[in-house]
Amino acid sequence: xTEPTHLGVAPKDRLLDAARKELIEFERREMEFRKKDREExxxxxxxxxxxxxxx
Numbered sequence: 410x411t412e413p414t415h416l417g418v419a420p421k422d423r424l425l426d427a428a429r430k431e432l433i434e435f436e437r438r439e440m441e442f443r444k445k446d447r448e449e450x451x452x453x454x455x456x457x458x459x460x461x462x463x464x
Contacts, residue, residue, distance in 0.1 A: 451457075
């Protein structure tokens with residue numbers, strides 16, 4: 410039997426790594442958006458956001 414070559418593995422690993430980085434960046438932007446949205450809604454409702462613990 411022949412041993413598998415690393416030629417087919419590298420592109421797959423690069424694709425997975427790129428997808429992982431994109432997901433991390435998306436999650437970071439999503440958290441920033443949610444934080445900004447919470448702050449804007451709290452300001453509209455005149456809520457003391459700094460006193461409310463957000464998980």
